[in-house]
Amino acid sequence: MQNKATNSGNVHTDTFLAQIGNHQNPVTGSINTPIYFSTTYEHPTLGESTGYDYTRTKNPTREVLEQALAELEHGAVGLATSSGMSALQLIFSQFPAGSQIVASRDLYGGSYRYFNELEKLGMYQFTYAATEADFEQLISTETAAVFIETPTNPLMTEVSIERIAAWTKKHHAQLIVDNTFYTPLIQRPLDLGADVVLHSATKYLGGHNDLLAGAVIARSQEVGDKLSYQLNTTGAVLAPFDCWLLIRGLKTLSLRMTRHEANAREVVQFLKESPLVKEVLYPGRGGMLSFKIKDQRLIKDFLRQLKTFTFAESLGGVESLITYPTTQTHADIPEALREAYGLTADLLRISTGIEAGADLVADLKQAFEYIK
Numbered sequence: 553m554q555n556k557a558t559n560s561g562n563v564h565t566d567t568f569l570a571q572i573g574n575h576q577n578p579v580t581g582s583i584n585t586p587i588y589f590s591t592t593y594e595h596p597t598l599g600e601s602t603g604y605d606y607t608r609t610k611n612p613t614r615e616v617l618e619q620a621l622a623e624l625e626h627g628a629v630g631l632a633t634s635s636g637m638s639a640l641q642l643i644f645s646q647f648p649a650g651s652q653i654v655a656s657r658d659l660y661g662g663s664y665r666y667f668n669e670l671e672k673l674g675m676y677q678f679t680y681a682a683t684e685a686d687f688e689q690l691i692s693t694e695t696a697a698v699f700i701e702t703p704t705n706p707l708m709t710e711v712s713i714e715r716i717a718a719w720t721k722k723h724h725a726q727l728i729v730d731n732t733f734y735t736p737l738i739q740r741p742l743d744l745g746a747d748v749v750l751h752s753a754t755k756y757l758g759g760h761n762d763l764l765a766g767a768v769i770a771r772s773q774e775v776g777d778k779l780s781y782q783l784n785t786t787g788a789v790l791a792p793f794d795c796w797l798l799i800r801g802l803k804t805l806s807l808r809m810t811r812h813e814a815n816a817r818e819v820v821q822f823l824k825e826s827p828l829v830k831e832v833l834y835p836g837r838g839g840m841l842s843f844k845i846k847d848q849r850l851i852k853d854f855l856r857q858l859k860t861f862t863f864a865e866s867l868g869g870v871e872s873l874i875t876y877p878t879t880q881t882h883a884d885i886p887e888a889l890r891e892a893y894g895l896t897a898d899l900l901r902i903s904t905g906i907e908a909g910a911d912l913v914a915d916l917k918q919a920f921e922y923i924k
């Protein structure tokens with residue numbers, strides 16, 4: 553399948569996104585990518601193939617998605633996996649036992665849990681960096697890979713991908729960036745020197761809280777081919793229907809991100825003026841923000857009183873969600889450790905949806921009124 557919009561290379565990202573899968577089927581002219589459920593493909597004759605043999609190896613629907621993912625992140629190879637965690641696992645299948653990895657201190661709780669499991673098995677050794685200075689100090693010739701989130705989750709701290717890439721390159725390590733929070737519309741890590749990008753496509757890329765998916769994009773063909781070989785070997789590929797759902801989600805990514813960000817700004821402005829809020833953590837871009845409430849004993853009533861915001865894990869969908877990392881997304885990080893790096897029990901995280909910003913502010917306002 554040739555993605556014409558991909559190969560033209562001269563359209564804006566918004567146009568590219570809207571056109572994923574279009575102009576590809578000369579026989580039917582279908583505007584939407586067909587969903588190929590077929591697991592196997594007929595061979596014309598001995599020693600020949602249509603290019604498709606077996607769906608774990610290659611599937612026409614997944615191929616359209618994977619080409620789009622590569623194009624979006626400016627990489628050579630894109631891969632669609634069954635979840636963000638399987639994307640992470642795929643990336644970490646590259647390094648030999650005993651490898652040393654440097655990772656961001658403040659991380660998605662599930663990533664931290666996985667790293668701990670790898671360490672317990674004696675696979676890799678992890679060290680964690682909270683600041684750029686820590687990264688500079690910890691990255692050495694012994695380092696196999698550096699794994700970062702920027703902004704971090706849930707403290708929303710940014711680091712310079714370019715600077716970390718320079719230190720990583722100097723020591724011939726691989727720089728991996730979890731770009732779930734910003735998406736390629738705000739930040740393209742591969743352009744800034746990273747080697748591999750991953751996404752929990754469950755979040756912004758899918759965008760509708762109805763799909764579990766992951767994405768891995770490699771800057772070089774060489775690393776991409778290795779990851780692709782590994783994915784075919786282990787099999788955590790994204791199913792055809794889910795590939796189609798993700799393509800459908802991607803078509804509106806740009807519109808959604810604009811609204812997510814506008815709503816985040818409105819909410820941030822309101823929270824900054826609220827007497828019950830101690831601190832607002834927002835890097836100035838994107839649709840994710842956290843805030844610390846004056847008295848953590850108010851959290852239970854506050855969450856119960858919210859009507860438009862949903863108290864739930866996850867982020868990046870059209871519905872606004874509020875999360876309590878301490879008991880939800882980050883419960884697997886030991887309390888003392890969490891508290892030490894600033895993930896305190898008074899912290900709430902918000903993912904602004906695409907509702908009218910005024911309604912989100914009104915909802916927070918009435919809940920604050922109720923608890924004060």
Ligand SMILES: *Cc1c(COP(=O)(O)O)cnc(C)c1O
Pocket residue numbers: 635636637638660662663701705730732733751752753754755764765766
């Ligand atoms: C959700 C999330 C993941 C894990 O992805 P799943 O799709 O839930 O498996 C990884 N990284 C970040 C930043 C996330 O938010």
